[in-house]
Amino acid sequence: MKTIVISRFSAVFFAAALFLTGGMAVSASAETAAENYSLYCVQCHGTAGTGKGINAPFLAVAPRNHSDAKAMGELSDANVALAIKEGGSAVGKSTQMPSWKHNLTDAEITDIVAHLRKMCKCTGAAK
Numbered sequence: 001m002k003t004i005v006i007s008r009f010s011a012v013f014f015a016a017a018l019f020l021t022g023g024m025a026v027s028a029s030a031e032t033a034a035e036n037y038s039l040y041c042v043q044c045h046g047t048a049g050t051g052k053g054i055n056a057p058f059l060a061v062a063p064r065n066h067s068d069a070k071a072m073g074e075l076s077d078a079n080v081a082l083a084i085k086e087g088g089s090a091v092g093k094s095t096q097m098p099s100w101k102h103n104l105t106d107a108e109i110t111d112i113v114a115h116l117r118k119m120c121k122c123t124g125a126a127k
């Protein structure tokens with residue numbers, strides 16, 4: 001157990017060190033967003049983000065296709081961030097989209113929103 005605590009501390013320390021090193025943080029945060037997406041999102045949204053994850057057939061509502069420029073383009077960055085942080089119900093969508101506020105920091109959510117914008121090759125709606 002002790003080694004787990006130490007390695008978690010090291011990971012946080014390493015992330016903080018990367019964050020504080022300015023220029024390096026740009027590529028590091030992009031990598032982290034992809035890693036977080038692979039950890040927390042692919043089971044429903046799929047590895048390609050098309051909404052066809054292994055868990056998708058068991059959901060009553062289809063997960064959002066993150067590569068769909070039209071559908072994603074209709075959502076503002078703030079709406080997307082809120083959906084990720086507080087879950088689907090916070091934006092009037094399905095509760096089968098979970099809340100991630102206990103797994104992801106606000107900064108990590110901001111990075112994931114940027115990652116999703118690369119996947120859809122779109123910008124968000126103004127509001």
Ligand code: HEC
Pocket residue numbers: 036037040041042043044045055059061062063064075079080083084088091092093094095096097098100112
């Ligand atoms: C347990 C399955 C599941 C997981 C895991 C999941 N989602 Fe979702 N997600 C959904 C479903 C279902 C919807 C569709 C909700 C709707 O349209 O009512 C959705 C919708 C969304 C939307 C669109 C919200 C909107 O306003 O239309 C975004 C953005 C999103 N998910 C991002 C993520 C991100 C980022 C992660 C990982 C941190 C994630 N999701 C993990 C099931 C999941």
